[in-house]
Amino acid sequence: MKRHLISAADLNRADALLILDTAEELASLADRPIKKLPTLRGRTVVNLFFEDSTRTRISFEAAAKRLSADVINFSAKGSSVAKGESLKDTALTLEAMGSDAVVIRHSASGAAHRLAGWVQGSVVNAGDGTHEHPTQALLDAFTIRRRLKGSNTRGAGLDGIRVTIVGDVLHSRVARSNVLLLSTLGAEVTLAAPPTLLPLAVDHWPCAVSYDLDSELPKSDVVMMLRVQQERMTAAYFPSVREYSRRYGLDAARMGRLPDHAIVMHPGPMNRGVEIAADVADSVRSTIVEQVANGVTTRMAVLYLLLGGTEFPAVAQ
Amino acid sequence: MSPHLPDPSRPADPAGLTNPAGLTNLAGLMNPAGLTNPAGLTNPVGLTNPVGLTNPAALTNPAAPWLIKGVMVAGAGGLRDELTDILLTDGVIAAIGSGLSDAGAHVLDAQGLIALPGLVDLHTHLREPGREDAETVETGTRAAALGGYTAVHAMANTDPVADTAGVVEQVWRLGRAAGHCDVQPVGAVTVGLAGSRLAELGTMADSAARVRVFSDDGKCVADPLLMRRALEYVKAFDGVIAQHAQDPRLTEGAQLNEGEMSGRLGLAGWPAVAEEAIIARDCLLAAHVGSVLHVCHVSTAGSAEIIRWAKSKGWPVTAEVTPHHLLLTDELAVGYDPVFKVNPPLRTAADVAELRRALADGTIDCVATDHAPHPVEAKETEWSEAAFGMTGLETALRVVQLAMVDTGLLDWAGVADRMSVRPARIGRLAGHGALPAVGGPANLTLYDPAAAAEPAGPGASKSRNTPFAGMDLPGRVVATFLRGTPTVLEGKLT
Numbered sequence: 165m166k167r168h169l170i171s172a173a174d175l176n177r178a179d180a181l182l183i184l185d186t187a188e189e190l191a192s193l194a195d196r197p198i199k200k201l202p203t204l205r206g207r208t209v210v211n212l213f214f215e216d217s218t219r220t221r222i223s224f225e226a227a228a229k230r231l232s233a234d235v236i237n238f239s240a241k242g243s244s245v246a247k248g249e250s251l252k253d254t255a256l257t258l259e260a261m262g263s264d265a266v267v268i269r270h271s272a273s274g275a276a277h278r279l280a281g282w283v284q285g286s287v288v289n290a291g292d293g294t295h296e297h298p299t300q301a302l303l304d305a306f307t308i309r310r311r312l313k314g315s316n317t318r319g320a321g322l323d324g325i326r327v328t329i330v331g332d333v334l335h336s337r338v339a340r341s342n343v344l345l346l347s348t349l350g351a352e353v354t355l356a357a358p359p360t361l362l363p364l365a366v367d368h369w370p371c372a373v374s375y376d377l378d379s380e381l382p383k384s385d386v387v388m389m390l391r392v393q394q395e396r397m398t399a400a401y402f403p404s405v406r407e408y409s410r411r412y413g414l415d416a417a418r419m420g421r422l423p424d425h426a427i428v429m430h431p432g433p434m435n436r437g438v439e440i441a442a443d444v445a446d447s448v449r450s451t452i453v454e455q456v457a458n459g460v461t462t463r464m465a466v467l468y469l470l471l472g473g474t475e476f477p478a479v480a481q
Numbered sequence: 482m483s484p485h486l487p488d489p490s491r492p493a494d495p496a497g498l499t500n501p502a503g504l505t506n507l508a509g510l511m512n513p514a515g516l517t518n519p520a521g522l523t524n525p526v527g528l529t530n531p532v533g534l535t536n537p538a539a540l541t542n543p544a545a546p547w548l549i550k551g552v553m554v555a556g557a558g559g560l561r562d563e564l565t566d567i568l569l570t571d572g573v574i575a576a577i578g579s580g581l582s583d584a585g586a587h588v589l590d591a592q593g594l595i596a597l598p599g600l601v602d603l604h605t606h607l608r609e610p611g612r613e614d615a616e617t618v619e620t621g622t623r624a625a626a627l628g629g630y631t632a633v634h635a636m637a638n639t640d641p642v643a644d645t646a647g648v649v650e651q652v653w654r655l656g657r658a659a660g661h662c663d664v665q666p667v668g669a670v671t672v673g674l675a676g677s678r679l680a681e682l683g684t685m686a687d688s689a690a691r692v693r694v695f696s697d698d699g700k701c702v703a704d705p706l707l708m709r710r711a712l713e714y715v716k717a718f719d720g721v722i723a724q725h726a727q728d729p730r731l732t733e734g735a736q737l738n739e740g741e742m743s744g745r746l747g748l749a750g751w752p753a754v755a756e757e758a759i760i761a762r763d764c765l766l767a768a769h770v771g772s773v774l775h776v777c778h779v780s781t782a783g784s785a786e787i788i789r790w791a792k793s794k795g796w797p798v799t800a801e802v803t804p805h806h807l808l809l810t811d812e813l814a815v816g817y818d819p820v821f822k823v824n825p826p827l828r829t830a831a832d833v834a835e836l837r838r839a840l841a842d843g844t845i846d847c848v849a850t851d852h853a854p855h856p857v858e859a860k861e862t863e864w865s866e867a868a869f870g871m872t873g874l875e876t877a878l879r880v881v882q883l884a885m886v887d888t889g890l891l892d893w894a895g896v897a898d899r900m901s902v903r904p905a906r907i908g909r910l911a912g913h914g915a916l917p918a919v920g921g922p923a924n925l926t927l928y929d930p931a932a933a934a935e936p937a938g939p940g941a942s943k944s945r946n947t948p949f950a951g952m953d954l955p956g957r958v959v960a961t962f963l964r965g966t967p968t969v970l971e972g973k974l975t
Contacts (some may be wrong), residue, residue, distance in 0.1 A: 252861050272863035273736075273747040274817030293865070295747030340747060363744030364752075 168287040169466055170276045172298040172344035177321065180349055184306050185318045186465035187458070193230070194461065204233035207471055210263040212254070212279075213290075214240040214270040219432060219456070220290050224267045224299075227463035233471075236263070251275060255282040265471055268292070286470040294335045300431055301341035303462040305349055307451050308386055310458070311427050323350030328380045329371075330412055331390030331439055332361045332401075338431045339390060343371050356380050358412065360401045377412055381421040388429040389414055389439045405438055415441040419449065427451050545585050546570040547965065552591035552927065554917050555598075555893040567596060569923040572964035577919055589970075591927055594959055595893050598901040599631025599662075599924030600878065601913050603723070603801055604698070604777060604849035606870070607633070607664070609655060610648070611640025616854040616943045618652065621874070622661035623941035624852070626968040628874040629926035629958040631662050632905070632913045633852075637669040638699040644669035644680035646688035653690035661968050662961075665910055668692040670711050670722060674700045679711060686718040693909040696723035698777055699824070701759060703729050708763060712772035719909060721799075723775040724763050726784070727825065731755035736865055738811040738826045746814060748864060751826045753781040760784050764791035764798050775907055776800040778851050780825040782835035789844040799907050801849035802836050804873055804880035805948055809833075813948070819860045819867030820948050823853070840899060841890040847904040850877045854944030872947045875940040879954040882930055887955065893930075901926075912964075923965035932957035941974065 166174050175183070193199050209228040213221050221237065228235045238258070251270075258266060265286040268276050273293030280287040291297040309317050312325060327346055333339040333355050346353050353371035355362060366373055374380050381387065392408060402408045414428065422428075428440075428449045436442045445452060551564040554577070566581035567574060602625065608616035618635070625633050635652050637643035643652060649666040656664020668685040672678050674697045685692040695715060702708045702724060711722050732755045737743045739750025760776055764787060767774035779785060779800045791798045805823065810830050813821040821827060839845040853870025860867050873880075881900065885891040891899065897916060905914020915921045934953040939945055961969040968975055 250858065250861065251863055270863065272865045274864045277817045278863055293747055294749075337747060340745075364739050364750060365741040365744045368741045368744070 167470065168276075168280045168289075169298055169470065170280060170287060170289045171296050172301050172341040172348070174298070175345065175348065177348055177350075180302070180305070180345060181319060181321065183302055183462065183465050183469060184309060186469060187302075187306050187462045188318060190464045190468070191458075191461045194457070200230050200232060202232045203468060204228070204231040204471055207233045207264045208236065208262060209233045209265045209267060209467065210236045210238055210258050211290075212238045212258065212266050212268045214268070214275070215291070217269050217291065220269060220459075223456070223459040224288075224290060224463050226460045227467055230460070231464055231468060233264075233467070236261075251278065252282050255279050259283045259285070265467060288466060288470065291337050293337065294340075295337055296341045296344075297337040297431075298341045298345070299459070299463050299466055300338050301345040302466065303455055303459040304342055304388065304429060304431070305345055306462050307429065307455050307458050308346075308351075308427070311451060311454075312385060312425070321350040322346060325351045325385045326354070326383055327351050327386040327388060328354045328356050328377075328384040329388045329390065330356045330377055330414070332392055332396060333357050333366070333390070334361045334363055334401075335393070335396070336390050342388065343369055347371060354380055354384075356412070358402055358408075361396070378418065378421065381418060382423065384422060385426050386429060387414060387422065387426065388431075389434075391431070391433065392435060392439050394435075409438050413439050413441065414444050416443050419444050419447065422449070429455060431455070545587055546575065546583050547962065547967065548581060548583050548586040548588045549591045549596065549925075549927065550581075550588060552594050552596045554596045555897040564592065565596075567917065567925070569925070569962060569965040572923055572966075574917060574919055574921050574923050577917065589927075589960065591959075593931060594927045594929050596917055597629070597893070597897045597926045597928060598914060598916055599926050599961065599963065600629045600900045601904040601908065601910060602630050602633040602850050602852070602874065602877075603694070603775075603847060603904045603908055604803075604851045605633040605635055605874065606638070606851070606853045607635045607652070608854060609639065610651065614856050614943075615859075618655035618664060619659045619661075620941060620943040621852070621854070622656060622659045622664060623974055624872070624874040626661040626961050626963075626974060627941050627958060627972075628850075628876070629878050629928060629961050629969075630874060631924040631926070631961060631963045631968075632665060632908075632910055633662055633874070634665050634667050634694055634908055636698045637667050637696060638674060642669050642673050643667065644672050644674070646681070646684045646690070649685050649690040649692050650688050660963075661974070662963060663910075663913065665694075665908060666690045666692055667698070667723070668695045670695045670697045670702050671707065676700060676702060676704055676707065679707070679714065682711070682715055682720065683718060686715075686720060693718070693720050694723050694775070694907075695720055696725065696777065698723065698725045701725050701727040701729060703759070705762060705766065709766050709770060712763075712767055712774065713770045716772050721773045721775050721907065721909070723777050724759065725777050726756045726759035726763065728755040728759055731758070736822070736826075737814050738828045740811065740829060742811040742814055746817070748814070753783050753828070753832075756781055756825055757783040757787055761787050764788070764796060767791075767798055768794065768796040771797075773797045774799070778803050778806065778825055778849065779836065779839075779845055780806045780828050780832065782832045785835050785839035785844055789839065792844060799846045799903075800844070801847050801904070802840055802845045803851045804848060804877045804884070805851075805871055806836055807833060807840065807848070807884040808880050809948055814864070817864045819862065819864050820871070820946055820950075822860075822864060822867050822869055823851075823871050823948075824869035837884060837888070837890055840885065841895070846907060847899045848877060848881055849904065850874050852942075853946075854942050855946050856944060860946050870946065872942050872944055875942065876937050876947060876949045876954060878926075878928060878958060879937070879956045880949065882956045883954055886930070923962055925960075925962040926958060927960040927962075929957045929959050930955065
């Protein structure tokens with residue numbers, strides 16, 4: 165594996181499977197009374213969050229702490245960043261304090277890429293603008309594999325699994341990372357969205373595209389709903405939230421068009437009643453809570469592999 | 482034949498400048514073995530021969546004439562076959578011919594060099610007044626001289642904006658004081674570049690700075706009515722409106738050419754149509770009111786097509802392209818290094834190919850640098866935070882050689898036309914843009930096209946935001962003469 169995890173494109177099939185398989189090993193920890201491993205003792209992981217994102221931050225924090233790493237949380241609000249410090253100076257400051265890995269969330273596309281050029285340690289992209297969010301894609305792939313292929317699936321890809329990603333693809337880092345990673349793992353990905361919310365050159369992406377959600381549902385093993393930002397409406401991406409919901413929202417009637425085994429995913433946070441109806445979000449098909457739990461496990465695997473922890477093989481027994 | 486009207490019977494030579502003899506000589510010039518002049522090209526002693534430069538008689542007289550020996554002149558008949566001597570006296574070319582001598586003159590052995598008319602840039606950001614941390618008139622004109630320029634047009638987006646006679650006269654005086662090249666201020670079209678009411682265009686035209694080119698560059702004159710009025714108004718003093726074509730609504734928050742790269746990198750797309758729609762509108766406006774339009778930094782294949790169409794109608798439209806849009810593509814944004822962030826954005830390889838073709842056939846009249854210096858901190862940031870712009874004065878001629886000459890699209894007479902003759906004509910700049918001729922102004926650039934390709938290094942500009950750093954560029958500007966006085970010798974400022 166490379167030293168950083170910035171894009172899902174950084175991972176070939178073998179890398180991605182190594183992470184998913186490692187996460188399976190680590191998942192067994194969750195059932196133990198003591199969940200902590202000593203593998204990253206003495207290592208420092210910095211959570212550098214320029215955007216508010218409580219769920220992603222605590223997921224990375226829990227992952228690092230379960231591997232016994234020291235965790236420093238740096239949030240931009242009230243910090244030197246609010247006083248005008250540049251990303252580079254923040255990076256150099258963290259570097260001087262001896263961080264081994266930096267987990268960065270930033271509103272600018274490419275921020276993780278830039279950071280990797282300024283620090284010695286590993287950089288993990290926890291979401292950069294409208295670019296990518298590779299650990300979200302990994303936890304999604306992990307969730308799909310567990311749900312549709314069972315728990316004893318080491319070495320298995322997602323070959324032949326049909327995934328439909330629905331909504332604001334244009335502005336979604338989750339969609340970008342998932343298209344790349346899921347197709348690397350052999351899944352057949354289809355994007356379903358109004359044309360205004362698809363990138364102009366989406367035909368270059370390794371996926372199919374549809375404007376009609378209803379026709380895709382019967383063919384889907386997985387439906388992944390993306391969050392719709394209310395402010396998109398004012399920029400004329402669609403006429404109204406009500407119309408969006410009517411054409412692209414997943415309600416109970418639409419869920420009924422899915423095959424029996426199909427699952428419903430959402431990266432959160434949800435707009436209940438907009439892209440997903442409450443009874444769909446709370447249904448047995450929904451993996452939304454599972455995705456959160458799997459997020460910790462998957463991020464543990466990423467940190468473990470990037471920081472080259474030892475002692476892990478003992479757990480496998 | 483009008484240089485504005487491409488002649489379909491001679492598509493590769495609209496200005497009628499190419500001599501078949503010159504073309505055959507081109508092969509020799511581009512041959513590193515120096516087929517036409519092996520001694521000159523392979524013997525650097527000739528270029529550094531101290532004898533000529535230390536002529537005792539000339540040393541005691543700094544205003545002494547200069548005798549340039551054995552140069553190839555890019556002139557009206559193409560690149561002349563034979564080596565020629567040029568004598569510069571009292572700011573003019575006193576003689577051109579073989580075997581010239583002048584006992585009191587400095588002598589410059591120019592074997593292997595090409596003599597071009599001093600280059601003219603229609604589009605330079607000198608940043609003074611206001612952003613002297615990025616560039617000053619002094620440092621920017623030093624960079625210009627090193628790049629072979631004898632005149633630059635200083636854009637109006639300074640702080641304060643060059644929208645009054647006071648500011649344009651200040652810039653003009655700073656240029657005269659610096660003395661490295663002529664500085665011709667460009668006036669703003671609208672007050673404060675705000676796009677709401679016309680600046681005092683006539684007052685700037687009547688000032689000591691004699692402004693003829695007006696531009697809100699950096700911003701588009703988006704209001705169609707205001708654009709119409711500006712085009713009409715400047716007819717009274719032979720002015721030209723240079724439009725920065727960018728529809729503001731179509732480019733809100735835009736970061737990178739809209740296409741495969743912007744989609745992949747998650748950077749807000751900058752559609753080609755945002756440029757092309759404004760150019761189409763302005764061509765129609767210029768035709769309607771019978772005024773002259775100049776289009777700044779054309780960056781898309783579609784823009785070139787619209788301009789070609791407008792010229793075919795006989796409309797008075799001219800256009801420029803930057804060196805970076807002739808060479809670089811949006812693929813370079815892959816590492817999110819903002820040194821490649823520029824307005825208009827780098828486009829695709831197909832656009833680059835079409836822009837080269839349009840410059841070669843004369844649809845695009847000239848190369849203009851859009852030299853846009855920025856301090857380090859404006860570029861050492863996230864992409865979306867970074868400033869737009871690239872430096873370009875010191876690399877322009879080398880990039881043009883790489884993109885246009887070495888590819889066989891343009892000969893050296895064509896380079897003289899696109900980088901000196903036409904920009905001077907578009908800018909209404911007297912005393913510049915004249916092909917070397919007896920009695921003409923002694924503004925000359927001596928260029929060595931056979932100099933080994935080497936990476937562009939740090940130069941005289943105060944800023945370092947060059948996209949060509951580390952890129953092997955051919956050629957070398959050896960000397961620049963401004964009215965008979967060298968501003969650059971041996972590739973260094975005098």
